[in-house]
Amino acid sequence: MDITLLVSIIVVVALLAVGGFFLVRTRSSVAPGKEETKPEVTQEPKAAPPQEDREREEGAVSKPPAHAPPARDTAAPAPAEPAAPEIETPPPSAGRMVRLRARLARSQSSFGQGLLTLLSAKTLDEDTWEEIEDTLITADIGVTSATQIVENLRTRVKVLGTRDTEEVRGLLRDELLKQLGTDTDRVVRTEPHGDRPAVIMIVGVNGTGKTTTTGKLARVLVGDGRSVVLGAADTFRAAASEQLQTWGSRVGAPVVRKDEGADPASVAFDAVARGIEDGADTVIIDTAGRLHTKTGLMDELGKVKRVVEKKSQVDEVLLVLDATTGQNGLRQARVFAEVVNVTGIALTKLDGTAKGGIIVQVQRELGVPVKLVGLGEGPDDLAPFDPEVFVDAILD
Structure with a gap:
């Protein structure tokens, strides 16, 4: 056999062998649908469990996960201390009745205005004076006091000879104050006696x-x-x-x-x-x-x-x-x-x-x-x- 032909055959066979080797490797590693050989995985040593896992293993109560609802406390809550009431500072007694004057005027207006209307009438005859007395008695002034007020008013109106509204008001004011007593001691005794209240x-x-x-x-x-x-x-x-x-x-x-x-x-x-x-x-x-x-x-x-x-x-x-x-x-x-x-x-x-x-x-x-x-x-x-x-x- 010719030496040249022999060398050519040897080269072709060598090339085919090398190509076949690479073809087999490629198919075994990337070909779809083919079972591939899994690489061997070296196991890493286990890391220490986190703190809450250790507590769970040791029987300790762990914190609930963030997404879980908080655990219900089975123990009854301690009763809250009652809040101390806020101490108030009331207004002083001086001027209290003046501040409440409007309220008093509303409740007593029918009494006072009724008397003023009667006293300011053009004619003060016996019927009018009786009506004035009845108004006073109806207001619980009492028969004796009502009679005395009417008698005094009749005398003063007759002497003055006028029934101007302001003058009549002044006369009635004087008579009511006489009955109430402006010089009466109305002080509520609250002063201690030495060490005694x-x-x-x-x-x-x-x-x-x-x-x-x-x-x-x-x-x-x-x-x-x-x-x-x-x-x-x-x-x-x-x-x-x-x-x-x-x-x-x-x-x-x-x-x-x-x-x-x-x-x-x-x-x-x-x-x-x-x-x-x-x-x-x-x-x-x-x-x-x-x-x-x-x-x-x-x-x-x-x-x-x-x-x-x-x-x-x-x-x-x-x-x-x-x-x-x-x-x-x-x-x-x-x-x-x-x-x-x-x-x-x-x-x-x-x-x-x-x-x-x-x-x-x-x-x-x-x-x-x-x-x-x-x-x-x-x-x-x-x-x-x-x-x-x-x-x-x-x-x-």
Whole structure:
């Protein structure tokens, strides 16, 4: 065989062998649909599990994943501490009735304006004077006081010979002030006696507003810079002590109270003792409402006063009267005055009645001045009674 042909055959065979090798490699690694040989993977050593995984393995409670709802706390939450009530600073007593004058004028306008209209008539005959007297009596001034006012007015109108509106108003104003008494002592005694506080007892029948008046009076005194202790001696009604507690907490006045049915005299005694201990200026004792016809209850009220006086003198016994009760209120006042020596009247609901003449009648019959008047439902609607402001309000 020719040497050249032999070399050519050897070269071709070599080339075919090399090409076949590369073809097989390529198909085994990239050909689709063919099973490829997986490379051997060397296992890396495991990393330490994260903290929460370790806790889970050790039985500890782990935090929930971010997407999971928070776990419900099975333990009952601790009760929240009640917020301390905010201490209020009430307005002082000075000028209270002036600020409430408009309210008083609205409630008493029919009384005052009716009298002015009659007195300004062109002819003041007997029928007109009788109508004036009836108007006064209807306003609960009382027959005696009404008769006296009419007689004085008739004399002065006749002497002056004129019925100008302003002059008539001045005449009527003078007569009403005479009946009310401008020189009457209306001061509520609240000054302590050395180391002993002043003591004020609040008395009256059911429904007149004794507890509310007690709370409002505490606001008046705190507004005037006095320190006050309240005694919840109305132990027949649990609601009364709760109500008084609310009033006291608003102005920072401590309240001495006991369980329902406790001896009222012991509560009053402890209240005065607390006042002495605290160095308070004034102790106000709210007593239970009682019918003036019930002898046993009235005697108990006398006992409360006697027990208190073993600790400190009682400076004021304020009888709370409802201005809308009229003549019945006067009968109540007489009985209370006999039992506990009433020193002053607190007249409530004066803004809700046209019968402000009860002030004149109570003072005339009992010789006891009206010292406080309630002119609304607000906490600061109790005011020291000022006769001139009262008369001007009903005549304006």
